[in-house]
Amino acid sequence: MTDPHERYEELVVGHALSALEPEDEQALLRHLPTCAACERELALHQETLAHLAHVTDQSAPPPGLWDSIRAQVVAESGPDAFAEDAASAAGNAPAAGPASSAGPASSATGTGSATGTGSATGTVPQQGSGGGAAQVVDLQAARARRRLSPPRGALTWASVAAGVALVAVVSVGATRLVLDDGQQGGLSPALAAMVRSLETANARTVPLAGKNGGKAVAVALVQDGRISLMVDGLAANDRESSVYVLWGQTGAEQARALGTFDVAGSLDVRTDLAVMPPGSPMPELFVITRESGRTAPVVAQGPAVATGRAA
């Protein structure tokens, strides 16, 4: 006589292989929490199957893959996640404070830890049993931004880029900044990853195209009156004698300095670089200049290094 439990043993194997039909999957998920033996079996099967991963080609992943992962982590958790004392910083993460408008250049302000935040789109399969083990993490977002449907980030970028292309002459204070057409370019993988993750939070993102080469070197993030800046491609500045300034302009009004920042590496994030007063309109045009000295001038003096217009 066939052991009635053998049916579940077969289902456990199928589950470990992600090979069950939905009805069998549901049947097993109802059974697993009630059966320690099946839970143990599942853990052992998963362990055995993990060995199979090593008969695959073990080529190194492309170098840009980690950059994208890191960029997402930074976008979600702030640059402090990779600080020397990241763990303790995360445990005592202060609320991100607004940067003073046009004040002295400041270091990046952290946004605390994002582990376990609700921003996760997927679920983690639980080990051994569990319904979690049956849950296949949602890759819908990743799929959606690939070939079969127009990528969301690309659509946003395309529309913004169209706006940037119209900017031939930008007035920042008393300075007229002449920028070339066709400054829009592709986002670097790191910036694109940030934009994608931040877009999920309903933030408005504005790529800023560099003057040379036309590639986006920064992305301004506008959300709830706060303006953050992600930089990837601006040259490092001398912290003793210069500073970058982000300018914002609304309509025909004079552009005003929103905040100052330094660039040390190829990828950097300045969260809450500026906080707009309640009720004030968001800038339509963003320009980054590099200025002499450590504070923003009343009107731009230095060269514009990037610009972007909100779509």
Added chain:
Amino acid sequence: MTLPRSRPAGPGVPGSSDSGSGPDVGLDDRTLIARVTEGDGRALEALYARYGRACYGLARRILADDQFAQDCVQEVFLTVWRDASRFDAARGGFSTWLLSMTHHKAVDAVRREENLRKRRTGADALEHRESDAPPVEDAVWSGMRGDRVRAALLTLPEPQREALTLAYFGGYTQREIAGLTATPLGTVKTRMLTGMRRLRGHLDGLGRDAAGTPGTVS
């Protein structure tokens, strides 16, 4: 003989063959995942350096598409970052959890993208290619483990090996495999169960934690 522990690449160049010298290099998986739970991105970086290659290889095998594989691996490590506390060391090793998650995600993706199901089966599933070779210690351990696993698979009767490889590397369901092989569904389920038990018997002792903690190989 006891094999040396896989040498993790340095956080400075994750996934590369550089040895690196970052502060998290050399820490065991449990310590690293605990740090990830506390919001330490460098610990995640060290885990990626250690396992990114295995995850990418598995995802690429299943998805047969480099970009999809990258998306998959990215999603895996971001899930680790967001939900590291879900890992329960009492239930198994970190790498088993990680590779299981990678497999689930990759299979889910391949089923959504039926046109990408260029799934490799049979002898191709046992294909052994080494490119962009890992460090020597890693290569020794990975190579022996891979050889051992390939040998174990080859000891299985062809129908069992076929059922397992179609499911694991191809992402096919049991019913699909029954159709592909013109075999009753019940037979496919039995073949999988029997094949897994045999495989486990052959691989017993290879290391409790499938990818992270090499064990004693007799």
